[in-house]
Structure formats: structure tokens, C-alpha cells
Amino acid sequence: MIYETSTLAIVVFAAFVGAVLALSFWLGSRARTSGGYFAAHGQVGWFVNGIAFAGDYLSAASFLGICGMIAFFGYDGFLYSIGYLAGWIVALFVIAEPIKRLGKYTLADALNAKFQSRGVKLVAAVSTLVISLFYLIPQMVGAGALVKPLLGLPHWAGVAMVGATVTLIVATAGMVSTTWVQFVKGTLLVVICGVVVALLLERGFAVPSTPIPADAVQRIEKSADGTSVNGAPISATNQLDSRLRAAHGTGFGSVAALPDGAAATGPLGPIAYIETFAGSTITTWQKGTGATGETTFTPIERKGSDLLLPGANPTFKGVRDDRTWLKLDFISLMLALFLGTASLPHILIRYYTVKDAAAARKSTVVGIGAIGAFYVLTLYLGIGAMTSGALDPTDSNMAAPLLARTFGEGLFAVISAVAFTTVLGTVSGLVMAGAGAVAHDLMKDVFRVQLDDRGQVRWGRIAAASLGLGSIALGIAFEKMNVTFLVGWAFNIAASANLPALVMLLFWKRTTKEGVIAAMSVGLIASLAWILCSADTLEKVYGYSAADAVASALVPFSQPAIVTVPLGFATLVAVSLFSARSARPRTPVAVA
Amino acid sequence: MKARKSLGAVLFLVYLACYAAFVGVAAFGTFAGGKPDGGLATTAVGGLPWGVVAGIGLIVGAFVLALAYAFFGADANEGGEAA
Numbered sequence: 140m141i142y143e144t145s146t147l148a149i150v151v152f153a154a155f156v157g158a159v160l161a162l163s164f165w166l167g168s169r170a171r172t173s174g175g176y177f178a179a180h181g182q183v184g185w186f187v188n189g190i191a192f193a194g195d196y197l198s199a200a201s202f203l204g205i206c207g208m209i210a211f212f213g214y215d216g217f218l219y220s221i222g223y224l225a226g227w228i229v230a231l232f233v234i235a236e237p238i239k240r241l242g243k244y245t246l247a248d249a250l251n252a253k254f255q256s257r258g259v260k261l262v263a264a265v266s267t268l269v270i271s272l273f274y275l276i277p278q279m280v281g282a283g284a285l286v287k288p289l290l291g292l293p294h295w296a297g298v299a300m301v302g303a304t305v306t307l308i309v310a311t312a313g314m315v316s317t318t319w320v321q322f323v324k325g326t327l328l329v330v331i332c333g334v335v336v337a338l339l340l341e342r343g344f345a346v347p348s349t350p351i352p353a354d355a356v357q358r359i360e361k362s363a364d365g366t367s368v369n370g371a372p373i374s375a376t377n378q379l380d381s382r383l384r385a386a387h388g389t390g391f392g393s394v395a396a397l398p399d400g401a402a403a404t405g406p407l408g409p410i411a412y413i414e415t416f417a418g419s420t421i422t423t424w425q426k427g428t429g430a431t432g433e434t435t436f437t438p439i440e441r442k443g444s445d446l447l448l449p450g451a452n453p454t455f456k457g458v459r460d461d462r463t464w465l466k467l468d469f470i471s472l473m474l475a476l477f478l479g480t481a482s483l484p485h486i487l488i489r490y491y492t493v494k495d496a497a498a499a500r501k502s503t504v505v506g507i508g509a510i511g512a513f514y515v516l517t518l519y520l521g522i523g524a525m526t527s528g529a530l531d532p533t534d535s536n537m538a539a540p541l542l543a544r545t546f547g548e549g550l551f552a553v554i555s556a557v558a559f560t561t562v563l564g565t566v567s568g569l570v571m572a573g574a575g576a577v578a579h580d581l582m583k584d585v586f587r588v589q590l591d592d593r594g595q596v597r598w599g600r601i602a603a604a605s606l607g608l609g610s611i612a613l614g615i616a617f618e619k620m621n622v623t624f625l626v627g628w629a630f631n632i633a634a635s636a637n638l639p640a641l642v643m644l645l646f647w648k649r650t651t652k653e654g655v656i657a658a659m660s661v662g663l664i665a666s667l668a669w670i671l672c673s674a675d676t677l678e679k680v681y682g683y684s685a686a687d688a689v690a691s692a693l694v695p696f697s698q699p700a701i702v703t704v705p706l707g708f709a710t711l712v713a714v715s716l717f718s719a720r721s722a723r724p725r726t727p728v729a730v731a
Numbered sequence: 732m733k734a735r736k737s738l739g740a741v742l743f744l745v746y747l748a749c750y751a752a753f754v755g756v757a758a759f760g761t762f763a764g765g766k767p768d769g770g771l772a773t774t775a776v777g778g779l780p781w782g783v784v785a786g787i788g789l790i791v792g793a794f795v796l797a798l799a800y801a802f803f804g805a806d807a808n809e810g811g812e813a814a
Contacts, residue, residue, distance in 0.1 A: 214783075228796065231739075231800065410779060413779055414779055417780055444780060447783055448772055448780070448782055449761065458758055459762045463759075466759070504797040504801045508794050508797075511793060511794045514790055515787055518786075
């Protein structure tokens with residue numbers, strides 16, 4: 140689809156973003172020492188840190204991706220909300236306080252506190268960089284999706300522009316400004332989404348002026364001559380939803396029938412809203428390929444109650460199958476979401492910005508409250524986007540901003556600006572984690588480059604810029620993928636590479652440095668290899684057809700955590716036992 | 732410190748059991764022959780599907796457990812304040 144730009148939206152967006160940038164630069168100029176740059180001097184208050192947790196964690200995947208997935212597939216998107224939030228229980232009850240006591244700036248600090256090993260530092264730094272990069276990709280994809288409707292730019296230009304801006308900010312600023320940007324963003328995200336949900340409940344549901352028949356197929360074709368929609372060149376007046384709007388008064392995503400044949404519900408309470416949706420029939424759109432190779436979107440009527448069940452999304456479709464092995468993808472992803480949160484380096488470094496373990500615990504509780512509130516809102520935002528006639532069927536990531544547009548350009552501009560700060564806040568945290576890994580772990584401790592305090596900060600900034608630029612290239616390459624799906628990969632890798640080492644280090648006294656190095660290496664390589672050889676990657680990255688991807692995949696399902704997390708634990712135990720026995724001095728054998 | 736660790740372990744296991752049960756019911760107890768059949772497909776109190784009730788319950792439950800941990804797990808030398 141092409142989007143009309145709005146002057147009001149651009150002005151509000153520019154003002155909003157300008158204020159955040161000014162705050163960032165002002166606070167960033169204060170971070171002169173490595174303690175300030177990497178850990179905000181450990182002096183952030185627990186409440187501010189808790190909301191900053193939300194700002195750090197609620198990424199483009201949470202905001203754009205989950206809302207889009209619920210809008211397109213219903214309950215499957217909400218499963219991500221549940222899993223993402225549940226992961227914080229592991230962080231609070233298992234990881235938070237020990238990690239605060241053990242570490243200083245980075246994940247490697249904590250893992251290496253007992254061993255003082257260059258090997259542990261190296262593998263932890265590499266793991267941090269890989270996970271951060273995988274997590275950065277969806278943020279950039281989200282950024283590109285966001286500026287498309289706002290500024291009318293193509294995806295690549297949006298990614299490059301936003302990526303360069305974000306990189307400039309985080310390369311020049313440090314953890315103090317990152318914390319405050321994340322605090323502002325976390326607060327705004329929850330409050331603004333609450334406002335949109337309140338407006339949704341006030342509006343309720345309505346059916347279109349005339350029903351959409353099953354043969355109202357919409358077509359879009361891209362060729363060397365340009366893009367055509369329903370047989371005519373695409374233009375401001377001939378967009379993918381233009382014909383639908385003219386005939387039925389609605390775009391993609393609408394209610395076909397309400398309970399008791401009502402035409403509209405009027406305002407609804409939060410429970411009645413879900414109850415009414417469950418009792419309604421919804422017009423969804425199935426993507427396909429037409430006779431001449433064009434992309435088609437065919438209306439399919441589905442019961443709301445069915446959309447509130449798992450299994451509509453290809454990732455979760457095995458849930459509806461009776462064969463047990465097809466359900467492993469779903470179980471594996473839910474395991475990765477549960478275990479991955481507490482293993483994400485950019486989340487773990489936020490425990491170093493508070494003064495002690497008690498503050499770490501309290502800030503986690505505040506974070507869970509803010510994040511949980513947001514995830515409940517995602518269900519309403521997704522359902523609202525699914526039924527408001529504002530979906531772009533070619534881009535699931537745009538569901539939430541386009542939903543906001545149905546309430547006016549002003550709210551669209553505010554939501555877009557909040558979404559931009561969402562990308563900014565999360566990218567800041569990710570780049571900080573990567574910068575710490577390079578400057579503090581690799582340069583200073585692994586390669587033993589003599590760096591003073593300013594030298595560490597300088598290397599941190601160079602690493603931040605490099606990471607940001609790399610993520611721009613990947614953000615362009617992965618344009619068509621749903622950002623939540625991409626984040627699922629990062630969770631799998633984090634859970635497989637970091638969690639076994641973290642947990643065993645904290646709770647098993649016989650853990651050795653060799654065990655930690657082996658477990659992290661095996662978890663990282665195994666999960667990465669599994670993902671790269673999976674049917675999902677073959678189809679969505681390498682461009683195989685769905686059937687060829689399944690036939691050519693080297694692994695039986697796409698989400699690796701159910702195999703690679705236990706593999707990490709087993710490796711750690713086996714190598715620790717073996718290395719401890721090898722290190723034990725042998726008893727001299729008596730010679731007769 | 733030791734009491735807080737024990738409380739944290741108990742609360743973690745409680746939540747883990749709830750989460751595992753949810754995933755188990757979603758995977759094995761909601762569909763039969765490709766059709767909705769029990770589990771998350773049944774209607775709970777207030778006309779809401781169990782899937783929604785259980786999902787929101789897990790989110791709200793996490794916050795309730797976190798509050799309980801912050802309140803009951805605070806050491807005396809930390810001032811005993813809840814978050």
C-alpha cells in the first residue's frame with residue numbers, strides 16, 4: 140500500500156522525537172567515565188529503573204509485532220505476550236539479585252566473577268554480540284515499517300534514516316541518557332496504549348454498510364512496469380483497499396456479523412468487548428497467489444471464538460494437529476520465551492544501574508507491573524486493529540499505528556512518535572550491551588589492550604556505531620518478516636547460550652570455567668545452526684516455497700530451545716565433571 | 732536472606748507449574764481432530780474463553796507473585812518496604 144503523508148503527523152512526530160533527542164544528548168554529555176557510560180554510576184533509583192526495564196524490554200516486537208500478529212492471527216500473538224511476561228518471573232526469582240551482586244558492567248562480568256578467565260569473557264562477549272544483533276534486526280525492521288506511512292519513504296530509506304539517527308544518539312550518549320530515554324518511552328507507551336484502548340472500548344464494534352462477499356478478492360501485482368492494484372496502476376486513489384472502501388465503507392479487517400444481528404454495539408466494558416468479539420463473525424483476509432502470479436487477498440469469515448484460540452499462525456499450527464511431534468514448535472517457542480528474558484544481555488545490564496540487590500529486586504517488580512499492563516492492552520489493540528477496517532494486508536507490523544489513525548491524524552502522529560521512541564529505547568539498550576561487550580570484555584580483558592577510562596568509553600562508542608550500521612543492513616534485508624517472529628529467534632539463542640551457564644553458576648557449586656565456556660559455545664552454535672537450517676528460515680529468508688522448505692529443512696521443527704537448552708545444561712554438567720576430575724592432582728602410585 | 736531465597740523458590744515453582752499447565756493444555760487439551768474440543772476452547776466465567784482468562788491470569792498472576800515476593804521477602808535491614 141502507499142500512504143498519504145500528513146503535515147500534522149510529521150510536526151507532532153518531529154517535536155516528540157526532537158524532545159527525546161535533546162534529552163538524550165544533554166544527559167549523554169554527562170557520561171565521561173566508564174562507570175557512567177556503561178552503568179550510569181549504579182545510581183538510578185529503583186522505580187525509574189523499573190520503568191526503564193519496561194522501556195528497554197517493550198521493543199518494536201512487542202508493540203508493532205504482537206499487535207500485528209493478533210490483528211492477523213488472533214490469539215497466537217497474545218501467546219507471545221504471555222510468554223514474554225512469564226520470562227520476568229525467572230528474572231525476578233532466579234537471576235536478579237545474584238547477577239547484581241556478581242557483575243559490574245556486563246553479562247561477562249557476572250559469569251566470570253568466580254573464574255577470572257579470558258575464555259569465559261570471550262565466549263560471553265561473543266554471545267552478547269550475536270544476541271544483540273539478532274534483537275537489533277527486528278527493531279530496524281520496525282523502524283522502517285514505521286516511517287513508511289508517516290513520511291512516505293520506502294522501507295530501506297526509513298531503516299537507514301532511523302538507524303543512522305539512533306546510532307548517532309547511542310554512540311554519543313551512555314547509560315544515563317539511555318535509562319531516561321527508556322523511562323520516558325516506557326511511561327508513554329503504556330499510557331498512550333491505554334488511551335487507545337479506552338477509545339476502542341468507547342467505540343465498540345460495528346458491521347460494514349454492506350457485507351463483503353466471499354468473491355471480493357483484492358489483487359496486487361508488482362512488475363517491471365510498476366505496481367498495479369486490481370488491474371490498474373497503484374495511485375493515491377487506487378490503493379489496495381480503495382475498492383473495498385468504496386463498496387463496503389471499510390478496509391481490510393472488519394466484523395461480518397455481531398451477536399443477535401446487531402449493526403453496532405456502542406461503548407463496551409473490557410470484559411464485554413472480548414465477549415462480544417468471541418460471539419461475532421470476523422472477516423479476515425487470506426494471502427494467496429493468483430493465476431498470473433499476482434498476490435491475492437481473499438475474504439474468509441471466521442468465528443471470533445476461533446480467533447481466540449491458538450494455532451491460526453503457521454508457527455503454531457501444530458497445536459491443532461493430533462500428531463505430537465508437530466506441537467514441538469509451539470512448546471519450544473513457549474520455553475524459549477520463558478527462559479530467554481532472563482538471559483538477554485541488554486536486560487541483564489540494567490541490573491548494574493541500581494545501587495544494590497534490593498533495588499534490583501524492587502525495580503524488577505515495577506518492571507513486571509508496567510510490562511504486564513502493556514501486554515494485557517496488546518490483546519485489545521490487536522482485536523481493535525483486526526476489526527477497524529484499517530489493516531495493511533501486506534504489512535502486519537503496521538497494525539497498531541494504522542489502528543490509531545482511525546481515531547485521527549493527531550493520535551496517529553503520537554503513536555508513531557511513541558513507536559519511534561520504542562525503537563530508540565530498545566536499540567539504545569542493545570547497543571549499550573554490545574558496546575560493553577566489545578570495549579569492556581573483548582578489548583580490555585580478552586585482548587588486554589591497555590585502556591584508561593576514557594579509552595573504554597571511546598571504544599564503546601566505536602562499537603556502538605559499528606553495531607548500529609550493521610543492523611541497518613540487516614534491517615533492510617529482513618524487511619518482510621514479522622518483527623515478533625524475529626525476536627523469537629533472539630530468545631531461543633539467549634535461552635540456549637546464556638541460561639544454562641547463568642543458572643548452574645548460581646546454583647551448582649561444581650560448575651567449572653571449562654563447563655561454562657563449553658555450554659555457552661554449544662548453546663550458541665547449536666541454536667544458531669538449528670535456526671539457519673530450519674524450514675522457517677528456508678522459506679522466509681532464503682526464499683524457498685513452503686513445500687520445498689519443509690522438504691529441505693535439516694531439522695524437524697523451527698524453534699530450537701526445547702533441544703538446545705537441555706543440550707547446554709548437559710554440556711555444562713558433563714564438561715564440568717570431566718574438567719574437575721582432570722584438574723584433581725593424582726595420588727602417587729606406590730612402587731613395590 | 733535464606734528465607735527470601737526459599738520464598739523465591741516456592742513462588743517460582745508455583746508460577747512454573749501454572750505456566751507449564753497452560754502450555755500443556757494449549758498444546759494437548761484444546762483440539763481433537765483439528766476441531767476445538769475442551770481446554771482453552773471452553774467458556775469460563777463471564778462468557779470469556781478460558782484462553783483469554785488463563786492468559787490474562789498468567790500476566791496478572793506474575794505481578795501478584797512479584798508483589799508478594801517484594802513484600803514478604805524484604806529483609807529487615809532493607810527497611811522492609813514493598814516495591
